[in-house]
Amino acid sequence: MRQSLNCTLPWHKGYQSGDYTKNKVLLGCLLDGFPEERDLIDTSGVIIMNIGGGRDVVVDGTRANKRERQSDQGRPKMLQSAINAKEMNQYVGIVVGESCTLMPSKVPHAYNALDWYFVTDIWCEKNKNGFKFWKMRLEVTNPANPVWWAPVNAPEPSRPQPGDFVAGSRKCEACEETSKKLFSHAWTCLNYDCPKCFDFDEEVEFGDLRYSEEFLKQRTAYTGKLTSNPDTGVEFPPSIAPPIPTLGDGDTGTEVHMGQGICCPRCFGCSPRSHWAGWFCETPGCGFKLECSMRSINITDISNDSIWRKARRASKVEQHPAMVGMATNFECGGYAVTVYPLLNLIDNCDTESVVGVLAHLRPSPEVRAAPNGPDDSFRDLHEHAAKDDWKRLPVRLKGKKQQMLTSHFAQNYGAQYKYVVSVGSKSFSDAPDPVLRALLRMRWAGHKVIEHAKMSITQLLAEGKVEVAPSLGFEFVEFNELLGLGYFEGNKINWHDDGEDTLGPTVATVSLGSPSTLSFRPKIKAKGRTKRSNGSVLDMQLLHGDIVVMHGTEIHRCYEHRVIPHGNRRFALTSRHIDLSKLDTDEERELSKELGTLPERANDPDFQPVDT
Ligand SMILES: O=C(O)CCC(=O)C(=O)O
Numbered sequence: 001m002r003q004s005l006n007c008t009l010p011w012h013k014g015y016q017s018g019d020y021t022k023n024k025v026l027l028g029c030l031l032d033g034f035p036e037e038r039d040l041i042d043t044s045g046v047i048i049m050n051i052g053g054g055r056d057v058v059v060d061g062t063r064a065n066k067r068e069r070q071s072d073q074g075r076p077k078m079l080q081s082a083i084n085a086k087e088m089n090q091y092v093g094i095v096v097g098e099s100c101t102l103m104p105s106k107v108p109h110a111y112n113a114l115d116w117y118f119v120t121d122i123w124c125e126k127n128k129n130g131f132k133f134w135k136m137r138l139e140v141t142n143p144a145n146p147v148w149w150a151p152v153n154a155p156e157p158s159r160p161q162p163g164d165f166v167a168g169s170r171k172c173e174a175c176e177e178t179s180k181k182l183f184s185h186a187w188t189c190l191n192y193d194c195p196k197c198f199d200f201d202e203e204v205e206f207g208d209l210r211y212s213e214e215f216l217k218q219r220t221a222y223t224g225k226l227t228s229n230p231d232t233g234v235e236f237p238p239s240i241a242p243p244i245p246t247l248g249d250g251d252t253g254t255e256v257h258m259g260q261g262i263c264c265p266r267c268f269g270c271s272p273r274s275h276w277a278g279w280f281c282e283t284p285g286c287g288f289k290l291e292c293s294m295r296s297i298n299i300t301d302i303s304n305d306s307i308w309r310k311a312r313r314a315s316k317v318e319q320h321p322a323m324v325g326m327a328t329n330f331e332c333g334g335y336a337v338t339v340y341p342l343l344n345l346i347d348n349c350d351t352e353s354v355v356g357v358l359a360h361l362r363p364s365p366e367v368r369a370a371p372n373g374p375d376d377s378f379r380d381l382h383e384h385a386a387k388d389d390w391k392r393l394p395v396r397l398k399g400k401k402q403q404m405l406t407s408h409f410a411q412n413y414g415a416q417y418k419y420v421v422s423v424g425s426k427s428f429s430d431a432p433d434p435v436l437r438a439l440l441r442m443r444w445a446g447h448k449v450i451e452h453a454k455m456s457i458t459q460l461l462a463e464g465k466v467e468v469a470p471s472l473g474f475e476f477v478e479f480n481e482l483l484g485l486g487y488f489e490g491n492k493i494n495w496h497d498d499g500e501d502t503l504g505p506t507v508a509t510v511s512l513g514s515p516s517t518l519s520f521r522p523k524i525k526a527k528g529r530t531k532r533s534n535g536s537v538l539d540m541q542l543l544h545g546d547i548v549v550m551h552g553t554e555i556h557r558c559y560e561h562r563v564i565p566h567g568n569r570r571f572a573l574t575s576r577h578i579d580l581s582k583l584d585t586d587e588e589r590e591l592s593k594e595l596g597t598l599p600e601r602a603n604d605p606d607f608q609p610v611d612t
C-alpha cells in the first residue's frame with residue numbers, strides 16, 4: 001500500500017507524484033511502471049531517469065509504448081528541485097515499485113527503498129520525433145555497500161573508483177555552454193535552450209544512441225553535507241530505513257511521530273502504525289511485531305492553555321443565528337445541557353423546518369472526577385484499546401484509486417456496524433467497563449435529551465416559529481452498539497454523515513481526553529456557507545467528559561459533520577441503534593442480537609448513571 005511507504009519514510013510523502021520535494025529540494029524519487037528512453041538502474045551504483053512525467057499522447061495500443069512525448073517538455077516542476085539537490089549535494093532516497101521493469105531482480109515489496117543517491121548530471125535530450133525532455137544521472141552515496149537487490153548469483157559488479165573513467169566534455173559553438181560527451185557515438189550540446197541542442201555532427205538514429213562506458217562508469221566521491229551532530233557518530237547519510245520511533249522524554253506515546261509507520265527490521269517492508277498496541281509488520285509471512293508502550297496522560301495536561309488556544313483558533317465559524325437563537329438549556333445529573341434545533345437549510349422551506357436536534361451535555365468538575373467517571377475512563381481506556389486491538393481500518397475514498405487507512409483507531413462493541421469501513425465487533429459482555437459505563441451514560445443522555453426536545457420543539461411549533469419535519473419523532477430507541485475511536489495527535493475524522501439505513505434516529509458520543517471541535521455544515525452549499533467558515537453553521541468545543549446527542553434521521557440527509565481533536569490523545573465512544581431487521585441474513589441478526597445484549601454486570605447499582 002502506498003500509504004505504508006508514505007507514512008514510514010520521512011523523505012517520501014507524496015501520494016500522487018513520483019518525486020518528493022521539500023523547500024524546493026528533491027529528497028525522494030519513486031520509479032515505477034514503464035521506463036523512458038535510456039533509463040537505467042544498475043547494480044554498480046548508477047541510475048539514469050527522466051525528470052518529470054508528461055509523455056502525452058497515446059501512440060499505439062500496446063501498453064509498453066502507450067505514451068510518447070508529442071511536444072517539448074518545457075521546465076517541469078521537479079527540474080528546479082533536482083538542480084537544487086545537485087547544487088546542495090543533497091542525498092536523495094530512491095524507491096522502486098514492484099512494476100518497475102528496470103530492476104535486475106524481482107523486488108520483495110510493493111515499494112522498495114533502494115538506497116541514498118546524489119545527482120551528478122542533469123541534461124536535455126530529444127526523442128525520435130525531435131521533442132526535448134530532461135534527464136538526470138544519480139550515483140549511490142556509498143558505493144562500497146553491497147547492493148541488496150542484486151540478482152542472486154550475479155557476478156560482483158565492477159566498482160570503478162573516482163578518476164578511473166572520465167567522460168570528456170566540449171563547449172558548444174552556438175551557446176558556449178559546456179556539455180559532457182554522454183554518448184559513445186558522438187558529442188552533442190545538451191543545453192535545452194540552445195538551437196544546436198541534440199544536434200549531432202554525424203547522422204544518428206536516436207533509437208541507437210547508447211551512453212558511453214566513460215559516462216556510465218565515471219565516479220564521483222560523495223562529500224555530502226555534514227551530519228548535524230558529529231558527536232553522536234550518526235552515520236551520514238542516515239540509514240535508508242528510518243529508525244523505529246521511540247518515546248522521548250516527556251512523550252506519552254500518542255505523539256505524531258509514534259503514529260508513523262516502520263521499516264521492518266526483519267524484512268525491510270514498510271508497515272503503517274495500524275494498531276493501537278504497536279507495529280505489526282504487514283509483509284506476508286514476516287510476523288514481526290513491536291508493541292509500543294504508552295504512558296497515561298494526566299487529564300490536566302490535556303486541557304492546558306496552548307491546546308485551548310489552538311482549539312479556539314480552529315473555531316472560525318459563524319454560528320447560525322436562528323439555530324443558536326432557538327437553543328434551550330436545562331440541567332440534569334450534574335450536566336449542563338444545551339439543545340439546538342437543526343433546521344433544514346438545503347430544501348427551500350417556507351417556514352424553518354426542524355429535521356433534528358443536537359444536544360451538548362457538559363459535566364460538572366465533580367461528575368468528571370467522580371469514581372468511574374470520565375477521568376477514570378480516560379485513564380483506563382488507553383490500555384483497553386491496546387488489549388482489544390483498536391486499529392486503523394481500510395477505507396475507500398471517493399474518486400481515489402489508492403486504498404487508505406482511517407487516521408484514527410477503531411473497535412466496535414455490541415451489534416455489528418458496517419459504515420464506510422467494515423469493523424468486526426466484540427460483544428458487550430466482553431467490553432471493558434469504561435465502554436459499558438459510557439453506553440449506559442449515553443442511554444441516559446438520549447432519554448433526557450429527547451424528553452426535553454419533545455417539549456422545547458413542541459413549544460417552538462406552537463409559537464409558529466418552526467415546522468417539524470414529518471420524519472422527526474420523539475421516541476428514544478435504545479442503543480445496541482458502541483463504536484470506540486482513538487485519536488493520536490494530528491488524527492481527525494473528516495466531513496461525513498452517519499446516515500446508514502440500518503441506524504436508528506439517535507447517535508450519541510462521549511468525548512474523553514483532548515478538547516476537540518465538532519462542526520456541522522449543510523450538505524449542499526446553502527444559506528450561511530461561506531469560505532471562511534468552511535461551510536459549518538454550528539461548531540461545538542467538546543471538552544473532556546462532554547456528551548453529544550444527535551437525534552433525527554434526516555440530520556444525515558441535510559448535514560455532514562467532522563471532528564478535529566486538538567491535543568494528543570482522545571477517545572470518542574459513539575453509540576447507535578442498529579436496526580437488526582435491516583441486516584442481510586438471519587445469521588447476522590442472531591449474532592448482532594447476542595453481541596448487543598447487555599451482560600448481567602451492567603445491572604449492578606455501581607454501573608448506573610447518577611441522575612439527580
Ligand atoms: O470523534 C467523534 O467525536 C465523532 C466520531 C464520529 O463522527 C463518528 O464516529 O461517526
Ligand SMILES: [Fe+2]
Nearest residue numbers: 496497498561
Ligand atoms: Fe459521525
